[in-house]
Amino acid sequence: MKNLRLTGERLITGAGALNALGGLEFTRALLITGGSSMFRNGTIHRAEALLSPHGTVEVYHGISANPSCEDVEDGLAVMRRFAPDLVIAIGGGSAIDAAKAMLLFYEWPSLNFDNVFHSTLPQKRSKTTFVAVPSTSGTASEVTHVTVITFSEQQNKLAIKTEALRPDIAILDGDLCMSLPAHIAAETGMDALTHAIECFTNRSKETFTDLLAAGAISGILQWLPQSVLQATPESRQKMHEYSCMAGMAFSNAGLGMVHGISHAFSAHYNTAHGLANAVILPYVLDYNRQDPWVAAELDRLSRMTGGDIVAQVRALSAQVGIPTCLRDCGIAEADFQRDEATLIAGSMLGSTAVNPIPMTPETIAPIVRAAYYGS
Ligand SMILES: [Fe+2]
Numbered sequence: 165m166k167n168l169r170l171t172g173e174r175l176i177t178g179a180g181a182l183n184a185l186g187g188l189e190f191t192r193a194l195l196i197t198g199g200s201s202m203f204r205n206g207t208i209h210r211a212e213a214l215l216s217p218h219g220t221v222e223v224y225h226g227i228s229a230n231p232s233c234e235d236v237e238d239g240l241a242v243m244r245r246f247a248p249d250l251v252i253a254i255g256g257g258s259a260i261d262a263a264k265a266m267l268l269f270y271e272w273p274s275l276n277f278d279n280v281f282h283s284t285l286p287q288k289r290s291k292t293t294f295v296a297v298p299s300t301s302g303t304a305s306e307v308t309h310v311t312v313i314t315f316s317e318q319q320n321k322l323a324i325k326t327e328a329l330r331p332d333i334a335i336l337d338g339d340l341c342m343s344l345p346a347h348i349a350a351e352t353g354m355d356a357l358t359h360a361i362e363c364f365t366n367r368s369k370e371t372f373t374d375l376l377a378a379g380a381i382s383g384i385l386q387w388l389p390q391s392v393l394q395a396t397p398e399s400r401q402k403m404h405e406y407s408c409m410a411g412m413a414f415s416n417a418g419l420g421m422v423h424g425i426s427h428a429f430s431a432h433y434n435t436a437h438g439l440a441n442a443v444i445l446p447y448v449l450d451y452n453r454q455d456p457w458v459a460a461e462l463d464r465l466s467r468m469t470g471g472d473i474v475a476q477v478r479a480l481s482a483q484v485g486i487p488t489c490l491r492d493c494g495i496a497e498a499d500f501q502r503d504e505a506t507l508i509a510g511s512m513l514g515s516t517a518v519n520p521i522p523m524t525p526e527t528i529a530p531i532v533r534a535a536y537y538g539s
Pocket of ligand 1: 302303355359423437441
């Protein structure tokens with residue numbers, strides 16, 4: 165039996181969907197965002213204007229690209245002081261993920277980073293309504309029950325999962341993505357493709373997640389080049405929706421070792437999550453294809469999408485400017501050689517546990533090396 169959850173209470177989508185903020189009821193709203201991009205393109209100003217007739221609004225900004233425990237602690241202090249009943253995370257997956265962890269510790273003060281992995285986590289928030297408004301099309305954090313936080317001391321990224329983290333309302337407004345630089349559109353779009361393909365090759369999938377993943381893969385193959393190279397409004401909205409669809413799929417069926425390996429590299433070198441996934445994905449597919457079930461599923465996917473899927477992934481990566489190996493992503497060879505053992509150990513954590521072929525440090529090591537050196 166499967167208990168599927170695809171979204172929170174509502175999913176609002178389409179150009180101009182941000183205006184839905186004007187219909188929310190609240191007393192104190194905290195807007196959480198990352199760097200300055202949402203200020204520069206006027207989104208935060210628009211959100212404040214939509215919200216302020218209905219209650220008190222405060223903005224908190226400054227979440228890192230790979231949100232750390234310190235980012236969460238800093239924002240949590242603001243949240244505890246301001247005591248919001250509405251939290252709106254606007255920005256990339258980092259801002260939404262950081263807001264999720266803040267909300268967990270805000271609603272349940274006995275939880276913290278020391279005990280969160282050893283505690284039975286609560287399922288339902290009661291103090292706050294949580295709205296997620298993504299400005300990138302990759303993580304699908306707007307519909308998932310997952311937050312990924314960087315633990316600097318351990319040099320790794322770990323996921324916290326509980327239903328209490330799933331946003332109540334997801335707003336997919338492609339207008340927010342129009343100022344997204346091409347390389348960010350490429351990396352985040354390849355992250356979404358990785359979610360969909362890892363889900364499609366995960367043995368836990370069933371009919372619904374299989375079709376959501378397949379739909380997302382087809383849609384991303386069709387629309388990502390236009391989103392990156394021409395940045396048309398239609399392509400940016402489509403990528404928003406297909407990325408979200410991939411999230412609905414993977415948050416129910418799981419991922420695989422692409423994410424396990426990429427989290428280790430991102431935690432060591434701050435490599436952008438989508439970039440690392442994009443580089444690692446074809447190496448993992450080549451490896452996993454030795455499994456007969458994976459091979460049959462990839463063949464079925466190839467027939468659906470009109471060509472060998474692994475070749476299509478490599479061609480799409482090349483078209484949108486993704487390097488073919490991690491050595492070409494700014495990671496010096498001396499650093500890789502120094503860190504190799506801890507990278508391999510880190511790659512065994514997280515989603516590697518649900519890879520369709522069970523992995524060991526010995527079997528994952530050649531894949532880590534191949535993804536780094538490109539052979
Ligand atoms: Fe991802």
